[in-house]
Amino acid sequence: MTNPVNNNQDYTIKLTNKNFNQLSSFINLNFGIKLPEVKKIMLQSRLQKRLKELNLTSFQQYCDYLFSSEGQKNEVVNMIDVVSTNKTDFFREPVHFDFLANKILKNYTNTTQNIFKIWSAGCSSGEEPYSLAIILNEFAQYSTNFQYSIFATDISTIVLKKSVSAIYNEDKSNLIPLNLKRKYLLKNKDHNKKNVRIIKDIRQKVKFERLNFMDKRYNVNEMFDCVFCRNTLIYFKHEIQEDVINKLCMNLKTGGYFFLGHSESITNMNVPLKQIQPTIFIKI
Ligand SMILES: C[S@@+](CC[C@H](N)C(=O)[O-])C[C@H]1O[C@@H](n2cnc3c(N)ncnc32)[C@H](O)[C@@H]1O
Numbered sequence: 480m481t482n483p484v485n486n487n488q489d490y491t492i493k494l495t496n497k498n499f500n501q502l503s504s505f506i507n508l509n510f511g512i513k514l515p516e517v518k519k520i521m522l523q524s525r526l527q528k529r530l531k532e533l534n535l536t537s538f539q540q541y542c543d544y545l546f547s548s549e550g551q552k553n554e555v556v557n558m559i560d561v562v563s564t565n566k567t568d569f570f571r572e573p574v575h576f577d578f579l580a581n582k583i584l585k586n587y588t589n590t591t592q593n594i595f596k597i598w599s600a601g602c603s604s605g606e607e608p609y610s611l612a613i614i615l616n617e618f619a620q621y622s623t624n625f626q627y628s629i630f631a632t633d634i635s636t637i638v639l640k641k642s643v644s645a646i647y648n649e650d651k652s653n654l655i656p657l658n659l660k661r662k663y664l665l666k667n668k669d670h671n672k673k674n675v676r677i678i679k680d681i682r683q684k685v686k687f688e689r690l691n692f693m694d695k696r697y698n699v700n701e702m703f704d705c706v707f708c709r710n711t712l713i714y715f716k717h718e719i720q721e722d723v724i725n726k727l728c729m730n731l732k733t734g735g736y737f738f739l740g741h742s743e744s745i746t747n748m749n750v751p752l753k754q755i756q757p758t759i760f761i762k763i
Contacts, residue, residue, distance in 0.1 A: 494523035498538040511715040560637045567603035569654045584618045595627040598703045601711030602631035605642030632690035645677035692723045710740035721748040
């Protein structure tokens with residue numbers, strides 16, 4: 480006998496192969512993210528939210544809307560928000576933060592009064608650029624005249640909004656060493672709300688902008704001492720990774736440092752970088 484109150488029904492709207500191919504080619508071409516056949520279910524589940532919000536009942540309707548001129552203007556931004564993978568953490572891959580503090584900054588001589596600049600490219604919800612700002616701020620407290628700034632970019636507007644708010648779940652902040660946590664995080668005055676906020680002095684040091692790695696050229700007019708581009712290129716094809724690294728290097732000073740994520744490399748790429756340690760490179 481069937482149960483009249485069946486809450487286990489599957490209301491998932493199915494993504495056909497035809498619509499999957501249309502969407503994955505569009506995403507790959509415009510955002511670099513590769514979506515092979517094995518990612519079909521993932522794409523289907525991530526886009527359910529968009530279909531629901533738009534009151535659509537099939538992926539064909541979604542594609543018709545997305546590829547219309549109105550959809551190109553209004554929906555592409557929302558689509559990439561749900562399609563991009565934004566996993567991140569404070570002080571993720573700590574070896575990079577140790578290297579910054581103990582190798583780069585320790586040997587940094589500030590003779591020119593230049594501002595020390597880092598680009599966090601693919602910054603997600605801000606944990607990476609704020610971790611960098613904390614390290615630089617610690618250094619600034621013991622070095623006279625040391626000034627710094629962080630530029631942080633991402634394609635997803637949702638994560639950029641979260642970055643600017645700088646409010647995080649308290650659990651997430653457990654990855655920040657306790658002494659730094661006490662110094663750089665504010666607790667919510669309402670103790671029922673388990674969230675923390677990065678202090679204003681640090682927030683003010685980080686500038687967030689939307690930037691698509693697939694743009695022909697990045698309209699960035701600054702030169703950086705370090706570029707962090709970690710756990711982002713892994714979603715791109717080899718030749719696109721190479722192209723993005725070359726474009727990022729145009730804004731990296733000669734002798735500046737480039738950081739990739741733990742599972743990324745520059746093997747077989749024609750890029751102006753020399754490896755000095757796994758995932759850490761210097762611009763030549
Ligand atoms: C997994 S997160 C990595 C965050 C951080 N760098 C880290 O290592 O923790 C990858 C980020 O790359 C961004 N991204 C993906 N495609 C992009 C593109 N075409 N242009 C710019 N950012 C992109 C995503 O939105 C996402 O926030």
